[in-house]
Amino acid sequence: MITFDAVEKRFGDNVVLRELSFDVAPGEHVTLIGPSGSGKTTILRLLMTLEKVNSGTISVAGRYLSHMVKGDKLVPSDEKYCREVRMRIGMVFQQFNLFPNMTVRGNLIEAPTRVLGLSKDEANARAQDLLDLVGLGEKIDAHPTQLSGGQQQRVAIARALAMRPDVLLLDEVTSALDPELVAGVLKLLRDIGESTDITILCVTHEMGFARDFSDRVMMFDGGRVIEDAPPEKIFSDPDHRRTQDFLQAVLNH
Template sequence: MIVFDGVEKRFGDHVVLRDLDFTVAAGEHVCLIGPSGSGKTTILRLLMTLEKVDAGTIRVGGQCLSHMERKGALVPADEKHCREVRRRIGMVFQQFNLFPNMTVRGNLIEAPTRVLGLSADEANARAVELLELVGLAEKIDAHPTQLSGGQQQRVAIARALAMRPDVLLLDEVTSALDPELVAGVLNLLRDLGSSTDITFLCVTHEMGFARDFSDRVLMFDAGQVIEDAPPSKLFTEPDHQRTKDFLHAVIDRT
């Protein structure tokens, strides 16, 4: 479902991702772990086309996201091409990013009506269904400012699902939450993972979640994958000393 092939991303002289190769199969749950600044969030930003690659290619569902074909050659993708491929991808951000001037209902129906072309009735029915799924049906006419952080993050997850994505990207979705709200959001994601065939790519510092949720865990350091293994192996018998040091530091701190 996701293929990074020789991807490089630079900001000035700083190389954030270096000759990066990895794949995520359809329906797979993959968590990215590693120290801050190792390039994990940049991967999600490239998939959302918030950043552009400096070298290499990215494919989503067999379609090239970073480039398009023109006269038999691959050239950097234009915005129209990116928008078409990106429709298959949903993202939940750290800071919720809900539209404060809209109700919860408005947040959930805006993109499906404008981008997917759903009727208002269809979008509204989908919004009700998703809010029931995340346990917030009674908040459909509330504004984001009337919700707790955990509730806002649940709405953000529902909004991403409203676009019926094949791929859902999660960027540290519990980092802005009070500790007592974290478990509820992570349990919701576990439920979604077990009840849908969505492909999940998650950046997280929640090692328990990565252990329970993932089919594979990728350890990043200095813009490269240094270890790729099932959680049962990576969290008990990692091969790389850098992985051992990182897990020791993170698990001891928590």
């Protein structure tokens, strides 16, 4: 579903991702862990086309994302093509990123009506179903400012799902929440993971969640994957000293 092939990303002289290659299978849940600045969020930003690769290619569901085929050449993709492929990808951000001037309903129906061409009725029905799923059915006409952080993050998850994505990206979705709200959001994500076949790529510092939720965990350091294994292997018997040190520091924090 997702393929990174020899991807390099630089910001000036700073190489954030080095010759990065990995695959994520359809329906797989993969969690990226590692120290801050190791390149994890950059991967999500490249998939959302918020950043462009310096070299290498990215493809989603068998179609290039970073590039497009023109004649018999592979050229950097233009905005129109990017938008088309990106429609298959949903993202939930750290800071919710809800539109404050719109109600919860407005936040959920905006993209499905404008981008997918759903009728207002269809989009409203989908919004209500998703809000019921995340336990906020009665908040459909509230504004984001009337909701707690945990409720706003649930709305953000529902908004991402409203586009019926094949791929869902989760970027530290609990880091802006009060500790007592974290468990509820993580349980919701586990339920979504178990009840749908969406491919999920997740960046988190919540190691318990990474252990329970993931099919695979990838440990990043210095823009490279230094370990890639099932969670029971990574958390019980990591091969790499850097992984051991990182997990010890995070779990004893």
